[in-house]
Amino acid sequence: MYLTQPLHRAVINHPDRIAVRFGQRQATFAEFAERVARLAAALQALGVQTGDRVAILALNSDRYLEYMMAVPWAGAVLNPCNIRWSVAENRYALEDSGTQVLLVDDAFASAAQELRGHSSVLRELVYIGDGSTPQGMRHYETLLQQHAPVPDAVRRGSDLAGIFYTGGTTGFPKGVMLSHNNMVSSGMQARAEQLVTPGGSYLHVAPMFHLADIGVAQAHWLEGNTHVILPMFNPEQVLAAIERDRVTDTLLVPTMIQMLVDHPAMREPRDLGSLRQIIYGASPISEAVLERAFQVLPGVGFVQAYGMTELSPLATINSAYNHSPEGRALGKLRSAGRSCYCSEVRVVDGEDNEVPRGTVGEVVVRGPGVMLGYWNKPEATAQAVQGGWMHTGDGAYMDQDGYIFIVDRMKDMIISGGENVYSVEVENALAQHPEVAACAVIGIPSEQWGESVHAVVVPKPGHKPSADALIAHCKTLIAGYKCPRSIELRDALPLSGAGKVLKTKLREPHWAALERQVA
């Protein structure tokens, strides 16, 4: 299997169908394939060799989609940068992967100059924006004009297709190496799970560097569907794009769904009837948001996908039926779903033995999506993948029907007085307090309990709830041993590039102190 195969197939079967729409621009599959083959030629002319990494740092666009196909077409390796990362983080990723060529748009032109200034290997910047080309950069459209199409290099199977840097929440970024088989198999699983509407249009709203979008897009590539692209999430633009371009499918995170359904623009008269399906991930959706979504988007199916970059990314699916009013009676709405077609999912203890159903353990996954490994990190790879099983680090239990319910990141689980406390559960309780804007719960060292439950709370503006009041509130919702023993107020939580709370940073000072004592 290979990433470019669906493009060849689309050119044979329906060359004149629209492949991509972005703002006022659009291209048929035949036109798109020609541009891809020209960009591949240009990359090769810039010195890109088989297996070389080519990066991009940009908001979503049609040119981003061309990059996604042209890099494998040229025989090279994808390395899309995280647009939420700092220059320092992306510099690390580019240096670590030895990337020499970077595509960049207007939003990141100055960041790219900075990256090149600090880099020992980055030598070519290609400007994919629409303004005047910044100094020292190549002009994208000129490159395409200058280079005649080259044949597809057809790298495939277990050949390296991309390096995807991840790991903001767990310390230093790691480059996840995915093969062509990894990525296409994930798309095939999504297709087999009916996550795409045949003959439809997929709206890219989530950032295109992320495997969530890449994975679902792959399924739409396989189907030969049209790609409609927005630079980033914006509720009004999403609604306008659905209406204008007859979008059938999209991928959002629950927060975006909530922002969309509660947006005033949603109440204006619109024809959103083309929309069939919203895939979401990252966390379960609240029943309240789902109810409101059903009201404003009747006929739309909601499907949860669970996975991670290391799984290319798909592991489990919670079906649209389980979200429907009838299906919800099955009680699976809070589940991340169950294993996809080609995947095995198990919940295991520290010795990799399967735990009884209903018992919390670590989620491990085996299947064609499991990464080749972490780039230049054989020990981290050996720790993560054992006997073909990817150890996700997620804590969950499985019910009798094979559905998994994620309770926490394993390392976010607090063991206090011998009892497991799931930080998510405590956070859910705290979040229901009217004066709490955000919160994070961690375990800190305790002589008496081993670990003790500690909460970091960001109050709503103008509020300053007392620790006693917050703890008393929690006691009305969860068992006493789960409630925080200590609480600190802060103005903000440290966030990763992907917007996840960096609990490592919150834990650090507490455990560093202990380490100093021990030393």
Place this chain on the structure above:
Amino acid sequence: MYLTQPLHRAVINHPDRIAVRFGQRQATFAEFAERVARLAAALQALGVQTGDRVAILALNSDRYLEYMMAVPWAGAVLNPCNIRWSVAENRYALEDSGTQVLLVDDAFASAAQELRGHSSVLRELVYIGDGSTPQGMRHYETLLQQHAPVPDAVRRGSDLAGIFYTGGTTGFPKGVMLSHNNMVSSGMQARAEQLVTPGGSYLHVAPMFHLADIGVAQAHWLEGNTHVILPMFNPEQVLAAIERDRVTDTLLVPTMIQMLVDHPAMREPRDLGSLRQIIYGASPISEAVLERAFQVLPGVGFVQAYGMTELSPLATINSAYNHSPEGRALGKLRSAGRSCYCSEVRVVDGEDNEVPRGTVGEVVVRGPGVMLGYWNKPEATAQAVQGGWMHTGDGAYMDQDGYIFIVDRMKDMIISGGENVYSVEVENALAQHPEVAACAVIGIPSEQWGESVHAVVVPKPGHKPSADALIAHCKTLIAGYKCPRSIELRDALPLSGAGKVLKTKLREPHWAALERQVA
């Protein structure tokens, strides 16, 4: 990907669902998996090592299905024998593959004894029948009782999964080596193409040694569906099984569909309402048969699948819609369909250049189903697979929508006076003559024309049509240069094990004479 993965997944997600029904016997997925793990243990105890071939020569049964899973579970390689082949042909396949262990049922017990008698390597026969165990054979159920389940060896990816002997029509049999990825990817394509009904039951009617059944069954494995098994095709038993076991999907060849819809038992009152889909292959279905099928099986979708053992087997699909009364207006009914999700299909000339749409050339296919190669035949492999493209040997043209229309086997195409004559077209004309029961058209040497069109005709009992009358009949239907120049009458045509006409045998005497002249 690996063949046993869907079994593990089924055991996790729905251990109590019925995995298989055969006559009065049935087993849940949990029971089935335990039997598979016991059979794997027994095979290992019989000396089967990782990568060893294990054969089976039997009619369809639940034990056949256990064999299909237990062999990969034990880390070994499938080698199912063609039940239509002679002892000599199967002996060649077993010797060529160095197979030491053969499972055999009542229908082939004596053939198996003969095979062992003549073989230098075959040393163990396992009797899977229900009678008393023939001398010198192991008793299947006793083996299962004696051996505790072993863990799955989990051979996967590009590991060899099976050797499937093929090639009755093209000379000496060749062992097609398929990997786990080959076989599972074909199943995933079938699943993505909606060739299975979720939560349904698949009726094995076609012989289980054949990749047609194996490929569709693979998709049902991925879906976690129930397998209902008949020993062989029998119209009354098919109807009874559909009704009794609520069968949703099956695979038949057009002749079987015709026999089914025209059978008197079809007119008895029955509830066949569970049936959703019939996959067929080998040749297009006639519109007349399709019409009758729609009448007696309303609501059933007909889908054509085209492929070959070397493609694991799927290459193209002609959808149910194209068979429906509305869809037939598109004019695709005579097509073999267009490329499946992960496959590229092209029509090329002798230099592997794509020919214009509408022009006949050879069908070549690239994708995850392309075989590893022919067992111990590197030259034949290099000839068949070039640059990842499997050269099918089938002649076809492609229309503007990517649909291929098979006209002939390439080598069955006759070039007469510089004009291409497709034997199928001439045969279709001859077959419409009221006195013709069967016929085959070949090219024979001609000084004047290079090749000349020659027909071998089997008349209907009691008839003896003249060559002139037959040629005159053809002239009313097809162009003069396509009509036979010579005709011979015979009592029967030489057939391969799979029931295809052996044109090599018909051609031999004509060309051998020429070769003698040349020499």
